[in-house]
Amino acid sequence: MEVLRRLVNKSLGAQAVANDYEVHAGAVAEAARRCKLSELMQAELESRYVREIQAFKAAKSSLAVAELWVNHLKAGDVAGAFWAALTHPRCDAALQDAMCKDLHMFQHQAGAGVRLEIARFNALAHENAVLTRELGKVQERISRVMVQKTAELDRVQAELLRLRAESIAKDSRLAFWAQDYAELQASIPQLDERQRLQKRIEQLLQRQEEQDQLLADCRRKLQVAERSLLERARTERMDTSTVVGVEGPQVPVRFDHKVVLCVGGRTGNVANYRDVVERVGGRFAHHDGGVEDNAAVLDANLAAADLVICQTGCISHNAYWRVKDFCKRTGKQCVYVENASASSLERKLQTLSTPVVQDEFPEESS
Incomplete structure (x- = not known):
């Protein structure tokens, strides 16, 4: 309609005040005769569908034009093919009538398709509205989470600053203590030698405890051995007095320090x-x-x-x-x-x- 209204204004030399239907009806009426508007519409259609017109020029008979039309009709590309077939020199009345019938049915199918597309569009619009509401809820939830995370991050950063301050304070105290320790070492002569001797004394005391324990064990074993020797000597005396053989009494074995x-x-x-x-x-x-x-x-x-x-x-x-x-x-x-x-x-x-x-x-x- 924009292109048609532009052509009408150009043919009239002024702006048409009619509505779209009146402009459409007037253009159809003017197309029945040769005039400035029909010539402008002819030129517009010739330039718009130049590719289809060139394709139909190869047809040399009405049958060839009909085959090209059917092919374009099956492909759904009817606007340019309809104009190129109607303006073809081999297009007769029978072909025009058949093309008009085909186009009429195609418009019915196109209307049904448009209604189906409208229904699909409405369903998609409804789904889009639902998704938009869900998206809004998700965005709101994300905003709350971001606020919580931001608050938590602020808390963690504050805790980190506090810990850093404590660490700096501890490092400062350690530095002061190290300085005091160095001054104390400098004020006490031969501190290292005294510490070494103190450590040596502790080692000797520990070794003395071990030696005392070992000595106690040896004394206990000695007492056990003495009692055992006394018992054995008593037993040997008894055996010597009672057991006499050809070779004399049996002498018990001894492994002194072996x-x-x-x-x-x-x-x-x-x-x-x-x-x-x-x-x-x-x-x-x-x-x-x-x-x-x-x-x-x-x-x-x-x-x-x-x-x-x-x-x-x-x-x-x-x-x-x-x-x-x-x-x-x-x-x-x-x-x-x-x-x-x-x-x-x-x-x-x-x-x-x-x-x-x-x-x-x-x-x-x-």
């Missing part, structure tokens, strides 16, 4: 093994046979021992063969005890009143 190494055995019986060895005057040493103690330490323990006791029932295979090989090579006396009890060890030691022959080594215990 190192007796016990390899293997049960961990819970180690204290009992120690008592048995110390009752005969020996110095007890123990190696667990490679279960927990480092097996590499075994050779050093073997070298330091005067007598080796091998608990064949509770020892690893590797430790057993190391003990056997070491005693064979060095000729060191070795006693093999199959039962891991303390009484079995004591009975075995009583058999050592005479030297043990080193050539007899038992097979490894399973």
Whole structure:
């Protein structure tokens, strides 16, 4: 309508005061004859649909024009194709009538499509209104959250400033204390030497406590050993007075200040093994046979021992063969005890009143 009103004003040389319907009706009436308005409308349509007109020029018959029209009608591009077909030299009355019928039905379909689009538009408008309200609620909620977060941020920043102030105050106090400490050190002569001596005195006092504890343990063990010796001497006197054989009375074995190494055995019986060895005057040493103690330490323990006791029932295979090989090579006396009890060890030691022959080594215990 804007273009048509512009053409009408140009043909009249003035502004038309008619409404849109009157302008439309007048233009249709003027199109029936050749006049300035019809010529302007002809030129406008020719320039507007020049592409479609060029496409229809290739048609050389009414059938070809009809085929082009049908193709454009199926594609929904009817405005330019309708004008190009009507103005084509091969467009006859029958084709014009058919095109008008097609265009009439197309307008009905277009109207239905417009109504459908209007319904869709209204639905979208309703949905847009709902979404707009939801968006407003979300924005309001976000605004509240932002206000809360801003307040929380302000609180955290204030707390941070307070902590920084406290940290600065603590650093200042530490600096003052360090300065006071330096001045105090400078005012006391030989402070470092006194501190070193005080630390040395504390170490010596601690060592003295340990030595006192060790001395008390030794005195207790000595008392136990003295009582044991008295009992043994009394028992020997009784045995000597009652037991007389071809070779005379049996003399109990003594290991005065000899190192007796016990390899293997049960961990819970180690204290009992120690008592048995110390009752005969020996110095007890123990190696667990490679279960927990480092097996590499075994050779050093073997070298330091005067007598080796091998608990064949509770020892690893590797430790057993190391003990056997070491005693064979060095000729060191070795006693093999199959039962891991303390009484079995004591009975075995009583058999050592005479030297043990080193050539007899038992097979490894399973």
